Amino acid sequence: MGSRPGTGSPTARSPSHTYTSSPPRQPAALPITIQLPVSLVMATPLAQALHGHGPIADAAHKGLEVFASAPLHGGELPHLATPELAELIRPGLSTAQACLLAVASCHGLTKVLLSATDPAHWVNALAALDSEPLPPEHLRKILDVLNA
Template sequence: MNATLGLGTYRVRSISEAAKAAVASGADWIDTAPNYHHGQAERQLKPVLDAYPLVPVSTKVGFFTPDQARKALAEGVLTKEEAEAGHCLNPRAVTWQAQQSLAALGRAPAITFVHNPERQLHSRRDLEVRLYEAFVALEKCVDRGLTRGYGVATWNALHENFISVDRIAHIAKQAGRGTSHLTAIQLPLSIVHIRPLVDAGQGYGFLTTAQSMDIDIFASAPLHGGDLLQMIPESVAEEVAPGASPLRVALGFVASTEGVKRLLLSASSAAHWADAAKAVEEPLSDKHMKEIASAFAP
């Protein structure tokens, strides 16, 4: 089954308009974070979420805007050093951000992602301790109705083998005392970040591991910030997958990879969504997948 399309709100111009266009065009998820759009993303989404109560939303804990950091500092949630860093995953901060997100969104998110837990860390042990403490806090948040589940949104921890899916799942089970509400991992996957996709096509790697553990993979930046559409000429797209456009090659390759559940696309208009939906409506053939992997994998 092909991966579905969800809205990623990091790069869109107008969050409310992009969310309306995405949902109207069939997007089955909205992903955001407290620090997006100068700290206003969650509040801007609330009217859309109110109008579409069945569309799930995910948010994150970790990053703060300066205004949010000052508020958290004044309330005793952050120390001065933590506030100045702009990123914190201590249990107080995790719980506080989950409370703030519930109020801003108007509902409990389906997933609260631990946002870039590898930030400012150089030790695997430190990363594991940080994840454990955040997961314990999020398990309590689930019990309190502040979120329905949690996950990890990482830019490079998995790509650089700083931690494995197995270890993330193990830490979550420790935090949940044998069970956990860990449901998803979000990370950049595209023809630029192609190696995990190629590995999955051969039946191994962390995407395959996640799938075997029923952990959903959310592919962020599948167009690499839009740059891929300039990086793949029409002639190259035609050569590796006859009849396909650069958009079909770029999105279709990620969407057709076994183990990828959802692509988070920062598309701002209904026209962009229509083009993206057409690009992923059918899985690419095995032959085309191999040709694309051969052309773009290092």
């Protein structure tokens, strides 16, 4: 099929396969991101990532972004976690800050999604995430304590 001059629309009479308009452009590749719930309650993805497998590790190996949602388990975790757990994770942090830091320390995660009910919660979350991530062996110890 050919085209009508200037229209780019095909005609049945012409044997040519040329078009007068430019060919359609390929869409730009969209970045692929996975998002999954990751918290000290939903710790399976954390544990798997520490062992080099599971959705976080697999996506990271493929160069994909991995977003952790619900790091405070819908706001419940600060009430479920104890001050002793926070002290084990990182002395001096609140339970919410410690739980956020534990999730953010998971190798392979690129973003932690959270919401806050007031500006003070944002400030506290940012303070926790500005500190050094936990080493993998320390995160393993925390998960072992939680599984005991």
